[in-house]
Amino acid sequence: MDRDSLGRRLRRWLKDAAPPVGLALLCGYFLWHSLHGDSGLLARERRSAEIAEAKVTLAKVEAEREQMERRVLGLRGDRIDRDQLDERARTLLNLVGKDEVVIPYEANRRLY
Numbered sequence: 001m002d003r004d005s006l007g008r009r010l011r012r013w014l015k016d017a018a019p020p021v022g023l024a025l026l027c028g029y030f031l032w033h034s035l036h037g038d039s040g041l042l043a044r045e046r047r048s049a050e051i052a053e054a055k056v057t058l059a060k061v062e063a064e065r066e067q068m069e070r071r072v073l074g075l076r077g078d079r080i081d082r083d084q085l086d087e088r089a090r091t092l093l094n095l096v097g098k099d100e101v102v103i104p105y106e107a108n109r110r111l112y
Contacts, residue, residue, distance in 0.1 A: 075088065
């Protein structure tokens, strides 16, 4: 074999191999981005986890809001909840009953 025929064979092989190799590289590019891109499968899983976390937080906040609404409804309207009214008045006026025990705490650790 002489050098010219080897060179021609090599060029012909490269010419024949270029389209499949190019297609394989293009497929690899799209496969990589379908997994790791902004809209890929891994990003989708991350977003799903964040959504689940946000739903848990939302449920906690909604429960807290409902509890606050119930307490406010107990202080409004024609029917007032005496226990809540008593608790709120004692807190605002800084008063205690005769049968209650007062536990002092530090000024920087206020409850309200």
